[in-house]
Amino acid sequence: MRIVQILPVLAFGDAIGNHTLALADAFTRNGIHNCVYAQMLDSRVSGKNIYEYKEYVRQPQDVILYHMSTDSLLNRQLCLHTGAKLMNYHNITPAHFFHGFHEGAERGCQEAREDLAYMAGRVDGCVSDSLYNQRELEQLGYGCPMTDIPILIPFQDYEREPDAQIIREYGEDEYTNILFVGRVVPNKKQEDLIEAFYYYQKYYNAKSRLIMVGSYAGIDRYVESLELYADRIGVDNVIFTGQISFAKILAFYKTADVFLCMSEHEGFCVPLVEAMYFRVPIIAYQSTAVGDTMGEGGILLERKEPLETAGMIDYLVRHPQLAEKIRCNQAARLEQFEHDRVEAAYLEFVRRFI
Amino acid sequence: MEKIDVQEIMEGIRKEIADRGYTKEEISYAQALANMDAASLDRCYNPRALKMKYEYVRGHYNNPIYFELKGNPVKVLFQKVVRRLFLFVIYPAFHFQNVYNEAVADCIRQMKNYIEENEQLKRMPAKMAALEKQVRGQQEQIDELKKELSRCVSMGEASSMGRESEHEV
DSSP states (O other), X not given: OOEEEEEEXXXXXXXXXXXXXXXXXXXXXXXXXXXXXXEEEOTTOOOTTEEEGGGOOOOTTOEEEEEESSOOTHHHHGGGOSSOEEEEEOOOOOGGGGTTTOHHHHHHHHHHHHHHXXXXXXXXXXXXXXXXXXXXXXXXTOOSXXXXXXXXXXGGGGXXXXXXXXXXXXXXXXXXXXXXXXXOXXXXXXXXXXXXXXXXXXXIOSXXXXXXXXXXXXXXXXXXXXXXXXXXXXXXXXXXXXXXXXXXXXXHHHTOSEEXXXXXXXXXXXXXXXXXXXXXXXXXXXXXXXXHHHTTSSEEESSOOHHHHHHHHHHHHHOHHHHHHHHHXXXXXXXXXXXXXXXXXXXXHHHTTO | OOOXXXXXXXXXXXHHHHHHTOOOOSOOXXXXXXXXXXXXXXXXXXXXXXXXXXXXXXXXXXXXXXXXXXXXXXXXXXXXXXXXHTHHHHHHHHHHHHHHHHHHHHHHHHHHHHHXXXXXXXXXXXXXXXXXXXXXXXXXXXXXXXXXXXXXXXXXXXXXXXXXXXXXX
């Protein structure tokens, strides 16, 4: 008997990919025989017991843990497995966000949602990253045992050395750095970050930067529209880093004064937890699973008003005592994502099926 | 955890915005790109996109004919036999495609270089204007210094002539 983690794409540096590898490590350390199969395997991902899905030879005693987040033929193929099937639901971006930017992604998200509905009643257990995700499954009629457990984050990785050049370039001047980390995709609403930053730079603090760390994820048209937008409204110091090394990501967190998130769809949002870890005060728009992840930590905005958001950024920067209170609240919230606690919750859930 | 009254803070911020007369402009994403449809966006030159696509083309133009076959050993053996049998058709097709891809990649490189040279040339007039302004400024300084020098020289001559006259007397 073994746990077989299956996923459509195991990408390097991706939240779901990192979570999958962390789970594999947890299972191994706890004496649970396991392996990982991915339909598309990033060549930069390496490790023992990680294979391409075409090499998978099904065994009846396999307990499949399937990571559901995108469209794939695997979504429905999984249902043919006669053994125990578990789903780790990471949420699927609503298709309408990609309209006008990427027809393939729009169609893919729509099909993935149809697959998700199809799979109701065909899996034996579900674990969701957030209560928001779990409620979606309940609305689709999933009646199997379900629980919500956060993404498993290997925090020890964040102790690595940050990039010294980034620290020098962005951390040693009087500029205020506003950071967002996440793929440049329409649902994350980077245009709303730019708009809020425009007002912040104009009315409150000209010596400021908006740094958006994240890969372009193949939605080139959206990235190009953002660059054009920033150019048209005349805002300076808007930086798109693209995909960068882990050391550089660490450095950007360490030089950030505020973490700003205007995303309109998240299944969990690992960067919020990372910002908490690096003690960067968070201002985020309350949507989907953002509130679930943040809890009482950080500042949640009920409505999206760019001028007011700019005012809030300024207020936070000018009131160090408030920033410190937020950091304390975030540190308390961070305990819920503590590695051993999350790992124990996963093991307890999975053991019910092995 | 200490409760933070976000609503209270936000009310203060709204009041401050009103008192200072800060106003919201018509600069939303939708407004700024109102006339920009997908076709228009496709016509805009984007140096970052060109660089990214070129890097991809440069790294992927060559299709390897032989790649590792994995999976069920019987299936792999069958695939290997079929591949060997059809090599006389596959090889020329791959070779032709790879040569074509290399030519296209080289063509893109030349175009990229041309664009970059032109971008540098476009910046030349502004650089030249700045240098000309600097040179004019320095010329004016030189002229000032010459005038000052002439004045000093004349004053020096006048005072030495005066001393000679006193001596004669």
